[in-house]
Amino acid sequence: MQTVRARGISKYFGDIVALDGVDLDVAPGQIHGLVGPNGAGKTTLLGLLLGLAVADEGDLEILGTPAPAAPHGVAGFVDGPGLYPSLTARQNLTALARLRGLDTRTAGIDDVLGQVGLTDVADDRVRGFSLGMRQRLGLAAALLTAPRLLVLDEPSNGLDPAGKNHVHAVLHRLAGEGTTAVLSSHRMDDLEALCSEVTILATGRVVFSGPLGKLAAESQELDYRLRTSDPGAARDVAAATPGVRLADNAARDTGDALVVRAPVPALDELVVRLAGAGIAVRELAPVVSPLEAAFLALTDHQESHR
Template identity: 40%
Template structure:
């Protein structure tokens, strides 16, 4: 897919590297491709280099080596031409606490040399409405909750039509209803042709809203591609429903099933992987029946993005980097 001006990958990096003073390697030879029209999730455990990458993409810091391009133009060299076409919310919104929400957006819009002052009021009103802040537009930003501040930061990124939106934890601080509204907004923006690049610590959020994703660990790219393909490459857990959970757990452990968890009448675990031949789940089911276990349901759960993440990185998921 091409974007409105014919760019196939709206974000592209080649060998992108950032080493800080003192020798810390934050990003190590990153080759990233974000397709036009995608909602792209950027994932990784704490300290994996995601925020450093985003800051390099936006021209906020210089890379040590390698290259990055946004909208087909090199960054940071083409920042002046590119950034007016990019909306960004990075590391939380920077707001003037003594100004109202509306006044903050007017200030942001005024700082854009390409923004027509004659239509400023209409742009600000529309942006406030899109993020659900119309009723609170006159309140001082310092009185906003974390979720309201996050909404206002997102509104600032939506003041103008954008070819690319870069969002760092866009639902941070929102209640469940607010999270659903922002997810719906992201889908609408993508449907209108805007490419959305977002980092999030909520894997469920990535699965619900993203078409593509990349996984980072220790500054390196582990994998990237369509979300469905990333999850499909990972086996789901075995799940058994039975009125004999204790006996079922014992039999499954003897047969090599690991990480066995018993929750009321449900037993789950990881299928054995050590043998030369893959274990047929049907053989496990037969063994349970031979042992006198009454099996009400038996099968493999669909692998989630979290399963894929743990399999790829060997870590739990805690995104702050």
């Protein structure tokens, strides 16, 4: 049984089509990313998963239950977590636990605060929290009910590196225990680090849905930044490698990075030739991640056909 199964979901706000025939499948224990430009329908879809709205057309099942009768076991937030600024972090979680009928003595409030790295500020008022700290507290609030489906809207918004590590660790642990997460983000690096599959939305429609590996197919050409022990010689080797093209800002004998465009097989051949020439490869990384490149290509194509 899929945790989320959507078929032909459409949602209208007057004359505005927020979602247009969306299909979505999310398996148990999967971290699934929603990607799209502003106005693509990501937040609307997350709201449907949380039971905050009802689809106008189509069929939606969550944890095997047809929507809008959302079952227990779903938690999260859209448009930022709802918190009481005059209360402390601990008091916020205590109030939420009571609203949900939980025994505050056994609700695990200290545990979830520790999971998201807020133990040291548990008794500070939320009005003094940064955006990233509020996001982490929102995640802690969602964890109180031990959800089977976690729905998060921009959970990495405002996070510093330490906060990001806490959030990533929590989500990876939950997925390993069988909890499903559906999250939106504009940060492609976060999605690539977290998600096994992504759905890209544009103008309310799905333009891609599937494993990240499909976006980085071996036939796809990307720009790669290449740093070596001998930039000048590396440029000559790259220029002579079939399938590899040099960018305009190719390396000179100044230690600059060489930027090359190539599909993965040609890139592999380039590395072999560099090693054969005694040139050490110090860095080889996409200038733009495969997910971001696919996102730009797919959404630009969709916009041009509106």
